[in-house]
Amino acid sequence: MAKITLDVNGKPHTIDADPDMPLLYALRNDIGLNNPKFGCGLAQCGACTVHLNGQPVRSCITPVSAVADAKVVTLAGLGTPEKPHPLQTAYIEEQVTQCGYCINGWIMTAAALLDRVKKPTDDQIKDALTGLKCRCATHMAIMRAVKRAAAMMG
Ligand code: FES
Numbered sequence: 001m002a003k004i005t006l007d008v009n010g011k012p013h014t015i016d017a018d019p020d021m022p023l024l025y026a027l028r029n030d031i032g033l034n035n036p037k038f039g040c041g042l043a044q045c046g047a048c049t050v051h052l053n054g055q056p057v058r059s060c061i062t063p064v065s066a067v068a069d070a071k072v073v074t075l076a077g078l079g080t081p082e083k084p085h086p087l088q089t090a091y092i093e094e095q096v097t098q099c100g101y102c103i104n105g106w107i108m109t110a111a112a113l114l115d116r117v118k119k120p121t122d123d124q125i126k127d128a129l130t131g132l133k134c135r136c137a138t139h140m141a142i143m144r145a146v147k148r149a150a151a152m153m154g
């Protein structure tokens with residue numbers, strides 16, 4: 001066990017943890033942030049995605065010791081109820097969510113894309129989101145929401 005300080009959504013959190021423990025467990029179990037989800041635990045579904053220094057990473061396979069000097073942002077840190085991220089607004093306006101389990105991964109991955117590319121083409125959106133899974137088959141609504149958010153950020 002080791003004391004590890006994480007910068008999550010702009011706040012420091014010091015936890016006692018096995019350095020090899022996945023970041024996802026620290027976020028959910030030690031810090032109480034339940035927006036990143038445990039889906040596969042094998043970097044296959046994206047439900048656990050968070051931003052590490054602005055890049056989307058799969059927190060289920062990221063050792064907590066590897067992020068001690070990085071800025072971690074979760075879905076809860078992307079926007080607030082008063083000032084939501086355009087993607088959060090677009091997801092509501094497009095009525096994307098069904099069960100909601102996968103949504104964290106899609107929004108965090110799309111948010112990193114929109115930070116990088118202001119007006120992504122359909123192919124750029126599909127490339128960025130490749131590998132994410134939605135068992136409720138909301139893929140068409142997700143495309144609409146990402147494009148709506150891009151237009152809002154325009
Ligand atoms: S839970 Fe991390 S990619 Fe599936």
Ligand code: FES
Pocket residue numbers: 097098099100101102103133134135136137138
């Ligand atoms: S909304 Fe249910 S898995 Fe995507």
